[in-house]
Amino acid sequence: MKVDIQFPDSISDRIFLTWRPIKATARVIDAPAGQPSIAIRLEGKSNVGGGAIAFANRPTHASAPSIDLQLPSDGTPVDVWIGGAFPNASKAFGDVSVEARQIIGGQPAAPLLGRVPVMVRIRKNAEALTNAERDLFLSAMAALNGKGTGRFVDFRDMHDGDAYEQIHVNISFLPWHRAYLLDIERELQTIEDQIALPYWKFDEAAPKLFQRSFIGQSDQSATVQFAPTNPLRNWVGDLNRRGIWRGNAVGPTTVIDVRNEFDCMRISDGPGANFTEFSDWNYTPTFDPTGLESDPHNGAHGSHGAGWITNPTTSQLDPLFYLLHSNVDRLWAKWQWLPSGSGGARSDPAANISYFTGPPQANGHNRGDTLWPWDGVVRPGVATRPPTAPGGGMADSSMTRAPGLKPLVRSMIDYLGAHGGDHLGFAYDDVPFEL
Template sequence: MDVELQINNSIAPEARFVTWSPSPCRIRVTNPSGANTPTVSVKITGVSAANGGAVRFRSGPTGAFASTLTLTVPTSGATVPFFTAGTFGQPSTSNGDVKIEARVGNTLVGSVGLMVRIRKNASKLTNAERDRFIAAFAKLNNQGLGRYSDFNNMHKVPNLSQAHAAPGFLPWHRAYLLDLERELQALDPSVALPYWRFDQPAPNVFTRDFLGESDANGTVKFRNGNPLEFWKTDSTPGISRTPDFPVSQAPPNPMKEAQTLALGTQFRTFRSMEGDPHGLAHTSFGGFIHDPPTAAKDPLFFLLHCNVDRLWAKWQRQNGRFDPAATSSFDDRPGSRPGHRLNDTMWPWNGITSATDPTRPPTAPGGSLATSLCVGAPGLQPRVRDCIDYLGTVNAGSNMGFGYDDVQI
């Protein structure tokens, strides 16, 4: 007998990625040889490699998860649904480092490898995780000729009003990060965006093996063989970055995490974190990342913003702020600029441009938001509201397919 296990309701290898959120799965008998009854009892179990991820199961969309699950599966080939999720605190370090095994009695009848793909602290990545990330990032840049140029152009004048100094700052950057992350995953599906936790020392990040070491002139140096040594943006090679703090320490000025999470229980007050710690993290450096129009020329930008998004995610969990319809979850002001109201679609993914309207940019680089075989949200043209319930806490269909190593569902 043989059974097929579908992750995220798909047999595609690109769909075999889960987070802390429940992923819909299916099981079916593909070869009933040896079965003498119309149904069989199949037990599924997660089997982890050393230092690998771990998964849990449940039979329906609600209820408790368990390490094993027994399902009654028709021998006719009809599918039976179940759900799997990563076990919090046990993310994967490589693709396929956890398997789901299916057994009838003691006989193995099917298995599938998958990955608990989670955004992690950049300073704690394994060397292999680090190297896969920078290789994919450099490939996306392709010495200035690749898709990364769109992400650089999204964050320039005159486009900055679409994403800054208004309520949509956090939702817009959440979509921006996800779009880039999915492009990286198209190159290497094992990659997730890491975050630079700027209120803690991160000496492993500012090295020649990772994001580079700044010399006295602010020129970032890489070891020979680091793919980022060929970085180029706007036809200019290299990265300019001058830390205003010893990189063995945390920058002193940005607000600490505990202070950020204490900015209030309403989004209207919490979003002040755009200035501090976000803004002060940027201005802890000279060079590209100091100023918004040039910040995205430095790969560090995305690790900085991944931490900003993580802080929002942590605040959301702490205060239960996942319902887009609740005024506590978003500061929805009728007078806000386009793209900053709850039901607005967001530029550039909506493709809306204008040569005369000052509230609209003249171009929309990049097209629609990259898709995923794992989840459908937030859609090709995400609205502000689509980026709030990112775990699918209120509506399972809102799950955006990412999670953080220290933020539980």
């Protein structure tokens, strides 16, 4: 007898999980004759220091380390929900597995009837990465860059000067950059499927990140220096300049002068919490320089004193950009979660907290709109769209078919699928899934 465990919505044979549970099925193969059903226990088996998983019979954060199922002897599958057990993320694929054993006398019997290795793949603080995780990420970034000729060119062109007004200083600043990070993360995962984008927690010192073995150290001429074994040593962001241009004002022990995380969560707080205040946009429309885009986002960019990272039209040329914006996105994700879990009103696209309340428009700033450049819309009439749409549709994922080739703003808001939609396949190490 065997137990077959499947993840029907997965697009890959290798199974990746986040904190958000996903549906799996379990069924008996070659059951003994004469028994209408077989009692089976599913549980997680973790390596030392590996990820952990949890089980439930419905989508919920109230999961358990194991679950007992009565599986019909005729092989009819039974649904079960499996997710990562917060805060225990994986370090490598297969460091945690789903295992199935028959229950005899109230306890799981020794013979293993089924096993599926998985990975709880989570975006982590760059300071928490193992050397192996760091090196996989750097290798994938370097491969995507291809010494200036790789797929990275499209991501460079998505964030250039023509796109400035479309993606900054407006209400879609946060959802647009969430889609941008998701797209490049998925491209990186086609190169190395174990990685997730790390983040630079820029209100704290980052002694591991700002080393030649990781994101590099800048010399007096603002040229970033790398260890001989660092794949980023061959980085080409600007075809006219090999290497990375970044000022040396931030080093391993630097704590930059930006709003800290606690104060970020208080930008707009309480029952009247308002996304437009949190993000920076007050819909008059005038720019309100009090929210997240101004501080800490702008301050984190400018803290280096010089280089590509300080200019919004060139910052994407520096690999550090993606860790910086991963943290900006994490701060938004945490703000969404804080009131009453990730299922709260701040993560609901339909909630009345000024999440893009206008009707669909061509400029991609309301919750029903598609996002440029994935929708291919370029300067329709008087709309402020750039003249080109590099990159094509949103990259595929091994975990989910959401948000589709042409992502909507509202898909970016409910990224964990807590309000009836599909999850986007990412989560952060300190932001749980809760309903």
